[in-house]
Amino acid sequence: MSLDLKIQAYQKNIPLSFYDLEKQLVGLRAEIDWIADVPANSLILIIQRLGQAYKAFYNSGRGYPKFQSKKKSSCIPFRGKKSINDIRQISETSFILPKIGVVRVFKDRPICGQITNATITKEIDKYYLHIYCETELKPLKTCDNQVGIDVGLANFAVCSNGDFIDHPKFHEGSLQKLRIAQRKLSRAKKRGKNWYKQVAVIQKIYQKTRRQRSDFLHKVSCDLIQTNGFISVEKLNIKGLVRSNLSTQIYDSGWYDFRRMLKYKSELYGRTYFEVDPRYSSQECNSCGHRAAENRPSQSIFRCVNCGHSDHADLNASKNLLRRGHRLLAQSTDSSQRLAKELVA
Numbered sequence: 001m002s003l004d005l006k007i008q009a010y011q012k013n014i015p016l017s018f019y020d021l022e023k024q025l026v027g028l029r030a031e032i033d034w035i036a037d038v039p040a041n042s043l044i045l046i047i048q049r050l051g052q053a054y055k056a057f058y059n060s061g062r063g064y065p066k067f068q069s070k071k072k073s074s075c076i077p078f079r080g081k082k083s084i085n086d087i088r089q090i091s092e093t094s095f096i097l098p099k100i101g102v103v104r105v106f107k108d109r110p111i112c113g114q115i116t117n118a119t120i121t122k123e124i125d126k127y128y129l130h131i132y133c134e135t136e137l138k139p140l141k142t143c144d145n146q147v148g149i150d151v152g153l154a155n156f157a158v159c160s161n162g163d164f165i166d167h168p169k170f171h172e173g174s175l176q177k178l179r180i181a182q183r184k185l186s187r188a189k190k191r192g193k194n195w196y197k198q199v200a201v202i203q204k205i206y207q208k209t210r211r212q213r214s215d216f217l218h219k220v221s222c223d224l225i226q227t228n229g230f231i232s233v234e235k236l237n238i239k240g241l242v243r244s245n246l247s248t249q250i251y252d253s254g255w256y257d258f259r260r261m262l263k264y265k266s267e268l269y270g271r272t273y274f275e276v277d278p279r280y281s282s283q284e285c286n287s288c289g290h291r292a293a294e295n296r297p298s299q300s301i302f303r304c305v306n307c308g309h310s311d312h313a314d315l316n317a318s319k320n321l322l323r324r325g326h327r328l329l330a331q332s333t334d335s336s337q338r339l340a341k342e343l344v345a
């Protein structure tokens with residue numbers, strides 16, 4: 001509805017603000033039942049999201065915002081003190097939600113602390129109630145271990161301490177199932193009952209892969225954060241990589257999410273985290289610093305032509321990344337010391 005107005009305004013070149021849309025909302029709520037049935041704050045949040053979609057469209061040349069059908073629209077956020085305070089847990093497995101009433105849930109962990117936010121989402125054929133709480137963080141023990149991590153295609157990650165983490169390749173594992181499901185889909189009558197069923201089957205296969213991947217990445221990143229106080233990873237140039245025909249594998253490995261998790265978990269638990277320039281890290285000798293393409297005669301072998309040092313190629317690279325992290329740390333403490341001196345003077 002708001003998008004409809006926005007499109008008209010865009011075509012006529014009239015500026016239309018978030019506040020205009022909010023005003024329109026009041027009228028709509030009086031007229032249309034299903035809009036009145038949704039908490040007002042949730043609608044405002046949706047309008048704000050529409051605003052963000054427009055900003056993305058104007059600023060970064062992303063696509064023009066699209067309509068979402070009532071069928072597809074898959075998220076009801078609760079916001080505002082009142083609607084969140086109205087959320088009540090009445091038993092182990094049921095909640096009272098504002099405007100919705102009692103819902104029964106399968107709960108995967110107990111709710112602890114103050115509820116700060118809640119959302120209902122729909123994924124394929126199930127509804128999920130997400131409850132966000134503010135709790136106290138249990139700090140981790142301080143830890144002197146340091147690690148450089150080389151992320152790659154042969155191994156998911158190689159750590160400078162000698163750990164090799166295999167690629168889980170969840171997507172590859174699901175390909176056979178996907179092929180069968182897609183064949184069935186192509187035989188079903190388009191938009192018929194069985195066709196929709198089969199679409200859901202395919203969506204579920206993707207969903208499972210997504211969840212497996214996310215579970216794997218959380219486990220690996222948690223492990224690294226728990227056992228290391230200093231983490232140095234190569235900076236990722238996703239755009240460059242995606243262009244290089246490896247996009248499916250990169251997507252499958254979740255490199256981007258892996259870094260994102262490492263970063264926010266480091267911040268949460270007070271670990272030092274650096275993303276360093278990876279250029280030539282695979283050609284540089286970790287022992288003498290000599291840099292040459294000939295140092296790496298094959299994918300997995302590193303043999304320095306200058307000093308004869310030899311190592312697994314990715315292990316050598318991960319050690320270089322750790323060293324580069326140290327350099328960045330030294331630079332940042334240098335500049336902060338300089339700043340402190342200037343402030344004193």
Ligand SMILES: [Zn+2]
Pocket residue numbers: 285286287288289290304305306307308309
């Ligand atoms: Zn060397």
